[in-house]
């Protein structure tokens with residue numbers, strides 16, 4: 001069984017390197033030197049095994065090293081068989097100062113971002129999660145992992161499981177069936193933005209090559225950061241009058257940011273010299289190619305990410321290979337992941353800025369800063385330049401252009417049905433319901449039920465949620481997407497879309513004006529349990545007769561999260577072939593809280609017995625054997 005190395009922080013910067021690079025990695029990579037200290041034997045062993053035995057002496061050495069691997073340093077020992085990777089996590093509130101401002105953060109084993117899950121395709125991940133939050137429930141979603149055959153471990157409270165109560169331990173167990181860059185995060189209330197999140201990095205199976213070359217691999221998560229607690233925010237959002245969360249105070253890169261302490265109201269809670277908020281440093285060797293895996297888990301902000309003087313070649317999106325294209329800024333929306341290749345081919349005598357900026361909103365949030373440290377320059381030496389300012393927040397054109405540029409790599413196009421069995425158009429509007437500000441989809445604002453759908457449906461308990469399905473469209477003729485909604489027919493409901501098993505469903509996301517005049521916002525939509533083909537993006541009102549003719553039916557990318565641009569539409573295609581109940585929602589934390597989501601169900605009758613560990617709330621109390 002796999003055991004965690006004691007000092008996870010050392011290995012967390014890296015995903016598994018490709019086998020062909022492992023020898024190289026040990027020799028030069030300054031970050032990996034730390035890894036090599038723990039796992040020198042195993043890396044060498046694999047390297048030797050790859051090249052074949054060279055001499056009897058080296059064979060003896062090899063045998064010794066292998067023994068060392070097995071006895072002492074059991075990490076990083078690779079075999080071709082799928083393995084179990086077993087993690088024990090304790091989730092707890094702790095005081096932390098990720099941007100120099102001290103506040104309560106939800107940490108995993110004392111860390112936020114939490115430990116990176118490192119695995120190889122087809123490995124089984126087991127996470128034993130102890131909820132030590134004292135008075136708060138929790139659930140963790142494995143974002144981008146489709147949970148084929150284990151829909152009950154998707155971690156979506158209210159949809160696939162009851163929450164994990166304080167003091168309880170819950171065991172998640174699932175297979176990571178595809179290589180790629182994924183995320184995990186809380187899926188209970190607005191807990192994600194309290195710091196409960198991390199990366200999942202799945203390397204290809206042994207002997208499988210990827211369609212690009214690189215020397216080293218790094219993972220970073222981008223985030224935005226609020227000083228108010230999630231409770232204060234959630235209370236404001238559901239109050240009359242409505243209290244909006246406003247823009248975040250900081251942007252974090254791999255959990256680190258910098259708030260201007262001189263503007264803090266209470267001086268004692270902000271300490272500009274706290275090492276917790278020194279910028280994230282990515283150390284690189286000049287003349288190499290780095291695969292940078294970037295994920296965004298912002299609560300609100302769409303971001304532009306950029307590395308001063310370095311172009312980035314986009315090669316992966318949400319676990320799928322992209323036909324490579326080069327960018328200076330990568331636009332990334334909450335819930336998305338990308339891999340970019342970066343060549344460290346600039347003047348090696350200095351360091352460079354890596355920055356994030358808010359786009360799509362006229363935010364007051366200062367940029368997030370990290371340092372690209374060219375080895376052997378001192379990692380803390382500030383680059384001699386001012387950080388790049390990023391693109392103008394209000395310019396939609398380059399963001400739209402990037403969306404259109406993301407196509408499937410030509411050698412990895414997944415065959416897909418050319419026509420749908422059903423088309424669902426989802427109009428996104430802001431509405432007032434009973435005096436509260438809500439987000440609605442086809443004028444229905446989503447409410448969570450007390451009993452998770454997966455359990456209610458498996459038991460045919462139809463009284464547990466509204467059985468009238470939500471609408472497949474809206475008033476296409478009369479609704480003006482450029483006007484504020486008239487709010488006359490908005491309702492809230494916990495009803496869901498039931499999809500015919502194995503049917504092909506097109507989902508068209510339609511954006512519209514908010515309740516503020518001349519305003520439409522970007523919404524990143526994330527689907528659980530599936531990847532969708534992204535067939536197209538357009539501006540204005542989707543024309544059901546003509547716009548499908550413009551779909552990309554040649555090389556659409558598959559993704560799990562996609563932006564819906566202001567006043568635009570985004571067209572997706574899925575096959576409903578994964579039995580379970582799956583959330584599809586705006587990944588902006590406050591928007592989902594305000595009702596911006598739907599749930600799809602397919603093939604639940606095909607599922608076997610549900611684990612009793614997911615029960616214990618609503619009408620599932622005391623049930624063990626549905």
Ligand SMILES: O=C1O[C@H]([C@@H](O)CO)C(O)=C1O
Pocket residue numbers: 244430514515516521590591
């Ligand atoms: O949900 C939101 O509410 C505010 C604004 O529309 C009303 O204050 C905003 O910017 C959101 O994204």
